[in-house]
Amino acid sequence: xxxxxxxxxxxxxDALRNKLFLTILGMLLTLTVxxxxxxxxxxxxxxxxxxxxxxxxKSLGKADLPPMPNLNPISASKGxxxxxxxxxxxxxxxxxxxxxxxxxxxxxxxLILSRRVFRDTLLNGKLLGNLTLLAGITLLSGxxxxxxxxxxxxxVLSGGDVVRMGLFFLMSFLYMTFFLVLGITLAxxxxxxxxxxxLTVIIWLVLAFVFPQIxxxxxxxxxxxxxxxxxxxxxxxxxxxxxxxxxxxxxLRDGIEEMSPTKHYERISFALLNVKPGFEKNTPTEVxxxxxxxxxxxxxxxxxxxxxxxxxxxxxxxxxxx
Amino acid sequence: xKTAKIISAxxxxxxxxxxxxxxxxxxAAEVGTTELSxxxxxxPGGETIAKxxxxxxxxxxxxxxxxxxxxxxxFKAYFLLEGKLTETIELNPSDKRLIELHIEAPLKVxxxxxxxxxxxxxxxxxxxxxxxxxxxxxxxxxxxTNGIKKLEIMNGKSTSFDIAVTNTGNxxxxxxxxxxxxxxxxSLENVIPDKxxxxxGENGVLKVNVSVPSTQAAGNFVIKIKSFNEDATSSEISIPxxxxxxxxxxxxxIGLVLVFGVVTILYxxxxxxx
Amino acid sequence: MKQVFIIATKEFKAAFKDKVFLVxxxxxxxxxxxSVYIGSSTRNAEMKAYQDIVEILESQGATNFPLSPEIFPxxxxxxIIKYVSIIGAVLAVFLGFDAFSGERENGTLKLLLxxxxxxxxxxxxxLLGAGLxxxxxxAITLIFNTLLFSLVSGILPNLNELSRLMVFIIMAFIxxxxxxIATLFVSIKxxxxxxxxxxxxxVWILVSFVIPQLAxxxxxxxxxxxxxxxxxxxxxxxxxxxxxIEIFSPAVQFQNVGKDLLQGVSETATMNVFxxxxxxxxxxxxxxxxxxILLFASYRAVQKEDVL
Numbered sequence: 094x095x096x097x098x099x100x101x102x103x104x105x106x107d108a109l110r111n112k113l114f115l116t117i118l119g120m121l122l123t124l125t126v127x128x129x130x131x132x133x134x135x136x137x138x139x140x141x142x143x144x145x146x147x148x149x150x151k152s153l154g155k156a157d158l159p160p161m162p163n164l165n166p167i168s169a170s171k172g173x174x175x176x177x178x179x180x181x182x183x184x185x186x187x188x189x190x191x192x193x194x195x196x197x198x199x200x201x202x203x204l205i206l207s208r209r210v211f212r213d214t215l216l217n218g219k220l221l222g223n224l225t226l227l228a229g230i231t232l233l234s235g236x237x238x239x240x241x242x243x244x245x246x247x248x249v250l251s252g253g254d255v256v257r258m259g260l261f262f263l264m265s266f267l268y269m270t271f272f273l274v275l276g277i278t279l280a281x282x283x284x285x286x287x288x289x290x291x292l293t294v295i296i297w298l299v300l301a302f303v304f305p306q307i308x309x310x311x312x313x314x315x316x317x318x319x320x321x322x323x324x325x326x327x328x329x330x331x332x333x334x335x336x337x338x339x340x341x342x343x344x345l346r347d348g349i350e351e352m353s354p355t356k357h358y359e360r361i362s363f364a365l366l367n368v369k370p371g372f373e374k375n376t377p378t379e380v381x382x383x384x385x386x387x388x389x390x391x392x393x394x395x396x397x398x399x400x401x402x403x404x405x406x407x408x409x410x411x412x413x414x415x
Numbered sequence: 416x417k418t419a420k421i422i423s424a425x426x427x428x429x430x431x432x433x434x435x436x437x438x439x440x441x442x443a444a445e446v447g448t449t450e451l452s453x454x455x456x457x458x459p460g461g462e463t464i465a466k467x468x469x470x471x472x473x474x475x476x477x478x479x480x481x482x483x484x485x486x487x488x489x490f491k492a493y494f495l496l497e498g499k500l501t502e503t504i505e506l507n508p509s510d511k512r513l514i515e516l517h518i519e520a521p522l523k524v525x526x527x528x529x530x531x532x533x534x535x536x537x538x539x540x541x542x543x544x545x546x547x548x549x550x551x552x553x554x555x556x557x558x559x560t561n562g563i564k565k566l567e568i569m570n571g572k573s574t575s576f577d578i579a580v581t582n583t584g585n586x587x588x589x590x591x592x593x594x595x596x597x598x599x600x601x602s603l604e605n606v607i608p609d610k611x612x613x614x615x616g617e618n619g620v621l622k623v624n625v626s627v628p629s630t631q632a633a634g635n636f637v638i639k640i641k642s643f644n645e646d647a648t649s650s651e652i653s654i655p656x657x658x659x660x661x662x663x664x665x666x667x668x669i670g671l672v673l674v675f676g677v678v679t680i681l682y683x684x685x686x687x688x689x
Numbered sequence: 690m691k692q693v694f695i696i697a698t699k700e701f702k703a704a705f706k707d708k709v710f711l712v713x714x715x716x717x718x719x720x721x722x723x724s725v726y727i728g729s730s731t732r733n734a735e736m737k738a739y740q741d742i743v744e745i746l747e748s749q750g751a752t753n754f755p756l757s758p759e760i761f762p763x764x765x766x767x768x769i770i771k772y773v774s775i776i777g778a779v780l781a782v783f784l785g786f787d788a789f790s791g792e793r794e795n796g797t798l799k800l801l802l803x804x805x806x807x808x809x810x811x812x813x814x815x816l817l818g819a820g821l822x823x824x825x826x827x828a829i830t831l832i833f834n835t836l837l838f839s840l841v842s843g844i845l846p847n848l849n850e851l852s853r854l855m856v857f858i859i860m861a862f863i864x865x866x867x868x869x870i871a872t873l874f875v876s877i878k879x880x881x882x883x884x885x886x887x888x889x890x891x892v893w894i895l896v897s898f899v900i901p902q903l904a905x906x907x908x909x910x911x912x913x914x915x916x917x918x919x920x921x922x923x924x925x926x927x928x929x930x931x932x933x934i935e936i937f938s939p940a941v942q943f944q945n946v947g948k949d950l951l952q953g954v955s956e957t958a959t960m961n962v963f964x965x966x967x968x969x970x971x972x973x974x975x976x977x978x979x980x981x982i983l984l985f986a987s988y989r990a991v992q993k994e995d996v997l
Contacts, residue, residue: 172906400678
């Protein structure tokens with residue numbers, strides 16, 4: 094256990110000297126504040142706009158009024174989830190890749206392993222150190238968000254909202270963990286460090302952009318501006334018939350989306366932060382209860398990848414070659 | 416002005432005696448012309464459409480702003496021109512257009528009859544009014560009750576629930592059906608019975624079968640239902656429905672993790688920890 | 690001039706031997722094919738659904754029919770705009786990230802520069818090579834997708850549509866080249882290729898996602914009432930701030946021009962190419978300016994490089 098902890102500590106000090114890591118971390122924190130500022134501004138604008146529209150609709154005698162916009166600046170900016178997701182993932186991939194690659198380059202890997210440190214212990218140490226870092230980053234961006242929501246947005250969050258936000262940051266941590274593990278695993282499996290990094294990024298691109306994009310393309314209602322069904326004024330029955338024809342598409346589309354941790358992260362986060370409507374009245378635990386599948390989809394891939402890393406590292410012989 | 420009122424009152428009286436209300440009438444959107452009014456039969460909770468002909472008798476092009484004023488409490492009114500919601504219309508000299516005035520009556524009405532006015536405001540500030548009067552028709556009234564507090568369903572499954580409708584009017588309601596408004600991509604399997612006939616005071620139950628696509632993510636949704644036939648429409652009820660995720664995906668994932676776990680252990684056994 | 694071509698040819702060949710690059714290329718092509726196929730078959734299904742509706746209404750004796758859905762053929766290819774602006778940009782980054790730092794790390798840069806070769810020729814050669822790769826790729830995408838589209842939907846694009854498509858491909862080429870130039874610049878400036886690559890990934894995230902979303906958060910929403918189905922919908926509209934933020938993202942500008950060209954906006958769907966280009970002149974400028982600046986910066990940086 095002592096060995097694990099020592100390796101972990103070294104990981105942390107190393108990362109804090111990494112220029113790129115620090116740059117991206119700075120960007121992440123800046124963007125967090127920026128999105129709260131813009132969110133607050135947006136809230137003000139939306140409320141004005143909303144009141145105008147409501148007056149107009151009321152003057153028409155309509156009772157079916159749109160719901161009041163959310164006053165939380167975080168929900169106002171859907172981008173918030175994406176910044177944390179994208180930059181966080183990139184950070185995690187850099188950490189994971191360099192954790193293995195830097196030791197291999199400097200030849201220290203050989204050195205550590207000759208000191209009666211088990212290979213899995215080494216990996217555990219690396220993981221522990223980087224997870225601590227990620228947890229620190231998550232905590233830091235969480236604290237900054239809370240402070241700026243209060244200071245800039247002038248919104249006092251309710252107890253439930255605080256818990257929801259906390260859970261969201263936990264999900265972000267799990268999401269980053271996946272890419273950290275991916276980075277480490279690929280660096281272990283692929284001998285060439287640069288190639289491993291490129292591969293990690295490609296997998297990220299596929300999971301975070303290509304799969305969701307295919308899903309979006311395959312949703313036929315997205316294919317026409319304004320939505321086809323609404324445009325045609327179709328009855329339910331006709332819509333039903335049409336959807337029946339596309340059942341295979343739908344299943345395939347869902348299957349593709351289900352494979353992407355990004356989609357799981359997005360679904361559970363949007364529900365927690367009320368970006369997606371329909372969860373406003375739920376308690377935080379109820380949201381988790383509804384979205385537990387996504388939580389599973391977020392954690393299971395990390396575990397599997399980690400087991401693969403154990404196995405791959407156990408049989409690597411090129412560590413001792415120079 | 417006074418004579419105009421008397422005339423319109425007389426016309427209302429004649430119309431009431433004649434029975435079915437006029438649906439077409441002429442409105443000269445010009446100052447000083449005689450105002451006419453028609454009486455409309457309105458069903459509680461229902462919608463009545465009045466067709467209004469607007470004419471510009473001036474020699475210049477004019478814009479008119481339309482507004483329903485002095486509406487009784489709970490009533491709603493809006494204008495449709497060629498199917499689109501309209502507030503203003505533009506008319507060339509001696510042009511005529513037909514506008515639909517939609518009147519929605521609330522379910523509980525305080526008085527059995529009443530009037531309101533439609534204000535035509537020309538762009539140069541000249542106003543003219545058209546009174547509209549209505550009588551509540553108690554022959555046809557329909558009430559829908561929602562016995563369900565909360566529904567829960569797994570995605571990929573179907574569920575059914577009962578909706579009770581009561582004929583609260585004085586006449587029989589034939590071929591009553593349901594209009595079920597479902598979330599996107601959900602489907603309505605069937606309603607049993609499809610149509611219902613209710614005598615005054617009688618109530619009936621309709622069973623609604625709904626299926627949720629397997630691709631539906633877990634969450635809270637709302638189903639909106641109203642009952643209707645040619646004569647009456649009930650108010651709309653909302654039924655909250657909670658969709659929970661089916662566990663089959665979870666079993667796959669957990670199984671996969673276990674398989675990998677076992678493989679790892681065997682792998683370490685075979686090659687030894689080092 | 691001969692040297693330039695030699696370098697270009699070498700770059701071209703190297704790109705198609707690189708497995709990583711090929712994977713991304715395959716992804717790009719796969720996405721565009723899926724998108725065109727689904728787009729075309731969805732359109733067919735929609736037309737069929739429309740005819741069904743009309744038939745049902747006819748059998749019920751109705752005389753009023755909903756308007757036929759207005760589908761512009763090129764709109765089916767619309768997803769390609771997004772793919773070019775996201776995956777296409779990454780492709781350019783993958784193509785260029787070790788163009789310079791790779792040569793430097795392998796020591797081939799020194800070798801190249803001791804030969805009778807001007808440094809600017811080296812940059813020109815690299816650009817030409819990359820241009821060739823991107824050009825070939827886009828040409829394949831264009832031809833393949835137009836064929837697939839005509840095959841599945843049974844529509845042949847007319848002259849206006851073809852010219853729009855051509856201009857769009859040229860725009861896509863310019864957009865991807867700008868990313869290549871930016872990557873080349875970073876590659877000249879940094880010693881470590883992994884660092885250069887990750888820097889470009891950060892730039893890519895900023896340009897393709899962060900800036901557009903910041904702009905998006907500053908749009909105002911108007912509430913509109915749909916008279917036929919009585920629903921209230923939100924319609925986003927640009928504000929001065931959102932427009933201002935978008936200037937800094939070539940990705941957004943490219944998407945704006947692309948949407949006009951590929952008939953994504955019904956107001957401009959029937960205009961001819963020149964009208965659209967003059968309408969979008971400002972967007973074009975916003976795309977080109979950073980590219981030109983980076984191009985000059987790259988030439989300058991190479992002159993200052995001290996390999997010896």
